[in-house]
Amino acid sequence: MDFLFLKRHYKIVAAIFITVGALLAAVFTQGQLKSGQTTDWLDVLGEGGIFVMTAVWLFFLLASRPAGKVTYLLSIGLTCFLCSSLLDLTDEFVSYPSKEFWLYWIESLPALVGMVLMTWGLYQWHHEQLKLHQQLSRREAFYREHSQIDYITQLYSADYMRDHLSQLIAEQQNYALAMLDIRNFAEFNRRYSTQDGDRLLREVADLIVMNLRTADLACRYAGDRFIIVMPNTELAEAQEVCEQIQQAVKSLAFKPNGNNKAVYHKIATAVVLSEPAQQFEQVIRQVNLALEK
Ligand SMILES: Nc1nc2c(ncn2[C@@H]2O[C@H](COP(=O)(O)OP(=O)(O)OP(=O)(O)O)[C@@H](O)[C@H]2O)c(=O)[nH]1
Numbered sequence: 001m002d003f004l005f006l007k008r009h010y011k012i013v014a015a016i017f018i019t020v021g022a023l024l025a026a027v028f029t030q031g032q033l034k035s036g037q038t039t040d041w042l043d044v045l046g047e048g049g050i051f052v053m054t055a056v057w058l059f060f061l062l063a064s065r066p067a068g069k070v071t072y073l074l075s076i077g078l079t080c081f082l083c084s085s086l087l088d089l090t091d092e093f094v095s096y097p098s099k100e101f102w103l104y105w106i107e108s109l110p111a112l113v114g115m116v117l118m119t120w121g122l123y124q125w126h127h128e129q130l131k132l133h134q135q136l137s138r139r140e141a142f143y144r145e146h147s148q149i150d151y152i153t154q155l156y157s158a159d160y161m162r163d164h165l166s167q168l169i170a171e172q173q174n175y176a177l178a179m180l181d182i183r184n185f186a187e188f189n190r191r192y193s194t195q196d197g198d199r200l201l202r203e204v205a206d207l208i209v210m211n212l213r214t215a216d217l218a219c220r221y222a223g224d225r226f227i228i229v230m231p232n233t234e235l236a237e238a239q240e241v242c243e244q245i246q247q248a249v250k251s252l253a254f255k256p257n258g259n260n261k262a263v264y265h266k267i268a269t270a271v272v273l274s275e276p277a278q279q280f281e282q283v284i285r286q287v288n289l290a291l292e293k
Contacts, residue, residue: 005063012062012075016082023083024090030103031094044092051085054078070128073121080114150220152198153205161219161227165280168231174274176238178228179287180208180245183266185224192256192263200254200265207248211241227284235273242269 065071087107148160189197221227253262270290
């Protein structure tokens with residue numbers, strides 16, 4: 001159990017102890033002790049139980065909440081309730097000078113005030129939870145959306161592409177799958193730098209996107225490999241898209257950092273067509289094999 005809350009809420013804790021202490025002092029200095037024979041022990045058990053349980057609620061409230069308006073409202077409300085239950089309990093042992101005595105009078109009032117304050121506090125807590133929930137769902141959506149985008153190229157990730165392929169299969173759509181690979185990328189990284197490598201990946205990705213049709217989807221599959229999914233596309237059409245990308249990359253005069261001389265690149269491509277109801281992992285394996293060849 002973490003007792004750091006005593007430090008966090010020291011003002012509230014001190015106020016509770018002072019209030020309860022002052023009430024007890026008032027009860028025992030102003031009232032007269034009853035004889036033991038008149039004590040109703042069932043009442044003592046019930047009222048004492050309410051007092052202890054209210055104190056336990058207060059303890060858990062302070063232990064689990066940060067300082068703030070909601071915590072103040074709830075702890076003041078519970079303290080009022082605590083005072084009422086304390087007076088209820090003590091009047092089993094102490095009698096007051098008359099029925100109009102001020103301690104009689106305040107016995108019931110704090111409970112009502114406490115209930116009102118707690119109701120207001122709970123209402124504020126409800127709003128606080130709604131705001132927290134809104135923030136959490138915004139953050140969750142951010143991570144969900146961004147985990148589907150490759151950080152370097154800003155293309156879709158391989159996971160997103162797999163979801164997309166599953167959807168095409170569910171809709172019974174056939175597709176052409178193209179794989180593209182930058183030649184000698186490892187060597188380029190070695191000769192220049194990985195920062196230049198990252199920039200090259202980004203520029204090649206831009207060229208891929210520029211040559212796509214609206215229904216096509218491109219993703220960074222791994223390292224220097226890209227995949228394009230082209231729904232309802234014939235082999236010749238898909239190959240034409242790949243050739244256009246190859247031409248665009250071939251003409252890209254890439255200048256590594258600190259070099260005025262352009263470096264030119266080639267990409268290898270392969271295309272396969274999916275069979276009806278074929279597992280997409282199998283199509284990816286086929287296109288991978290075709291590219292290796
Ligand atoms: N700069 C950079 N390099 C990466 C990244 N991811 C993978 N690589 C590097 O990409 C290289 C890919 O190497 P290979 O698969 O051998 O590809 P390659 O050199 O083009 O060989 P071929 O495809 O046979 O021409 C490896 O050296 C990886 O370290 C990345 O995000 N940024």
